[in-house]
Amino acid sequence: MNRLIVIAGPTGVGKTEISLKLAERIGGEIVSCDSMQIYRGMDIGSAKATPEEQARVPHHLLDILSPLESFTVSEYKERAEAVISDIHRRGKVPIMVGGTGLYIDAVIRDYSFTEGGIDEIFRKDMEALAEEKGREAVHELLQQVDPEAAEKIHPNNLKRVIRALEVHRVTGKPFSSFKDQGHLNPKYSIRYVYLNRNREDLYQAIDRRVDLMMDAGLLQEVEGLKALGLDESYVSMKGIGYKELLRYLNGDLSLEEARDLIKMLSRNYAKRQLTWFRHAKDIVELNRDVMTEAEILDFLEKP
Numbered sequence: 351m352n353r354l355i356v357i358a359g360p361t362g363v364g365k366t367e368i369s370l371k372l373a374e375r376i377g378g379e380i381v382s383c384d385s386m387q388i389y390r391g392m393d394i395g396s397a398k399a400t401p402e403e404q405a406r407v408p409h410h411l412l413d414i415l416s417p418l419e420s421f422t423v424s425e426y427k428e429r430a431e432a433v434i435s436d437i438h439r440r441g442k443v444p445i446m447v448g449g450t451g452l453y454i455d456a457v458i459r460d461y462s463f464t465e466g467g468i469d470e471i472f473r474k475d476m477e478a479l480a481e482e483k484g485r486e487a488v489h490e491l492l493q494q495v496d497p498e499a500a501e502k503i504h505p506n507n508l509k510r511v512i513r514a515l516e517v518h519r520v521t522g523k524p525f526s527s528f529k530d531q532g533h534l535n536p537k538y539s540i541r542y543v544y545l546n547r548n549r550e551d552l553y554q555a556i557d558r559r560v561d562l563m564m565d566a567g568l569l570q571e572v573e574g575l576k577a578l579g580l581d582e583s584y585v586s587m588k589g590i591g592y593k594e595l596l597r598y599l600n601g602d603l604s605l606e607e608a609r610d611l612i613k614m615l616s617r618n619y620a621k622r623q624l625t626w627f628r629h630a631k632d633i634v635e636l637n638r639d640v641m642t643e644a645e646i647l648d649f650l651e652k653p
Contacts, residue, residue, distance in 0.1 A: 353653065354444055355446070355650060356445075356541065358627055363546065368643065380408070380410065380446075381410045381430055389416070389417040394563050394571050395568050410433045418579075430456075430457050446458075458538065458540055476488050477512065480508055492515055533631075544633055547637065594608045
């Protein structure tokens with residue numbers, strides 16, 4: 351059975367170093383499951399693996415898109431499965447690492463996003479509607495036929511909104527219904543864990559990491575992206591750190607207010623991530639306050 355290790359957890363909990371050491375131990379390769387690290391030029395704010403870290407262990411699904419492009423969960427699933435198959439073919443162990451729970455579930459629970467076929471004419475009609483009346487008008491159509499999907503898909507992610515409408519049109523069933531019942535994908539032998547630690551320590555680590563990102567040039571990174579024409583309407587610029595510094599650059603916040611807001615939103619995001627992983631099926635919590643790093647690595651190394 352093809353082995354697949356998944357190391358999830360909230361931002362700032364220390365997934366990177368654990369995954370690097372595990373990969374070096376077992377001949378693994380890291381598959382990023384982070385919705386921001388897919389974008390080129392968004393390195394500091396997404397806490398992307400550094401060139402030195404990428405030199406230690408092969409990494410996949412980093413820097414695969416321009417921040418001008420949108421990206422769907424189904425596209426992530428397709429690319430991740432191809433990468434995982436290639437890693438298995440070369441006799442290595444894929445290690446999925448990240449905090450985007452929906453990306454993880456799309457692969458390990460084999461969610462289906464492709465059922466329903468294609469209606470090119472309908473797509474063009476929806477694109478024309480968005481051009482004439484705005485993306486919100488298309489999103490409102492989705493709200494009418496599939497409120498669950500509409501709640502999860504942002505109006506600016508026009509490609510995915512149209513795909514959800516297209517699936518409903520072709521199949522007569524809501525896009526949100528095309529997923530499994532939550533069981534693990536039987537084609538993999540999956541070890542699925544999430545890292546956790548004392549909440550106060552986690553929040554302090556997050557605050558320190560934001561300060562380090564600012565010291566490392568996050569503001570300059572956002573200035574460069576803005577110079578490319580990116581603004582808050584792009585999905586890529588809705589990531590924490592990017593949208594707040596855009597508000598600073600647009601004169602809506604002071605730099606200190608933007609920094610404080612990034613810290614607060616990062617802590618809130620970590621809380622939501624922990625809620626997601628606590629409620630996930632077939633997952634094991636590894637608490638860094640209870641287990642040593644060596645014990646965590648030993649647990650993950652065992653087949």
